[in-house]
Amino acid sequence: MTTEDHDRRQDRPAPLVAVASAEAVLRRPxxxxxxxxxxERQRAARFRTETGRVDFTAGHLLVRLCAARLLGVPADGLALAQQCPDCGRADHGKPFLPDHPDVHVSLSHTRGVVAAAAGFEPVGVDVELAARGRSLGEVAQRVLAPAELALVRAAPEPDRAFLRLWVRKESLIKIGRTSMDTLAAVDLSDLPLAVPADGPLRSRHQDLHFVDWTDPAHGAAVAAVSTAEPQVVELTAGA
Structure with missing residues (x-):
């Protein structure tokens, strides 16, 4: 990185990440x-359940709120699009803001809970309910490095430990640092697994900043990653 690039990065606001219940997002005026x-409306209508439709909608609105806060503009002026790099279709794939190509966005949703992020640096976010966390066994062996697998097996609550690593790795996929086929090649065993109950855990892995927390209101594990340290923000307070 050149001195000019470093100075430009220093002038930019930190990436923003937020998590909220789907209902809280939909209550925002x-x-x-x-x-x-x-x-987006067509995709939402395809969900077979109302909860799926609501979660999809809330996630796509929360990412607009994050980007609006980052840019200092109204959320209703932001369009969101997606495009698959493999097939080129616009009904799935990495989300982006067509009118703001310098802004990176990410979103995730699980049952009743949504997460979103926006930044001038690549940023990824993932959220999973602890109750729906993937169990150990063949799945862990496919996606964890040997050192990670040993940590999970030795943890007091192996399923929760695995869930923590899973959301971290999902967030890495979203910034293009790995893929579903190469998850086991990424070793995050240098990061702590225990996340404080009273706030986010901030850690570093190579050039990446991770922010992890367990959202107490929703019982969800959340992870965000970026080349700049993400800032956790509340976008639904008072809703």
């Missing part, structure tokens, strides 16, 4: 389903 594009 400045966002509603009318902000979704026609394609």
């Amino acid at each position: 400045e966002v509603s389903e009318h902000l979704l594009t026609d394609l």
Whole structure:
């Protein structure tokens, strides 16, 4: 990185990451389903359950709130799009803001809980409910490095330890640092597994900043990663 690049990065605001219940997002007065594009509405309508539709909608609105806070603009002026790098289709793939190509965005949703992030640096976020965490066994062996697997097996609560590593690795996929096929080649065993109950855990792995926390209101494990340290923000207070 050149001195000029470093100075430019220093002038930029930190990436923002937020997590909230889907219901809290939908109660925000400045966002509603009318902000979704026609394609987003079509995708939401395909869900077979109302909870799936609500979670999808809330995630796509929360990422607009994050980007709006980052840019200092109203959320209703932001369009969100996606495109698959493999097939080129626009109904899945990495999300982006067509009118703000310098902003990176990420979103995730699980049953009743959504997470989103926005930044001028690549940023990824993932959220999973602890009750729905993937169990050990063949899955862990496929996606964990040997040192990670040993840590998980030795943990007092192996399933929760695995869930923590899983959300971290999912967030890495979203910034393009790995893929579902190469998860086991990424070794995050140097990062602590225990996350404080009273706030986020901040740690470093190579050039990456990780922020982990367990959201007490939703019982969800959340992880965000970026080349700049993400800032956790509350975007639904008072809703």
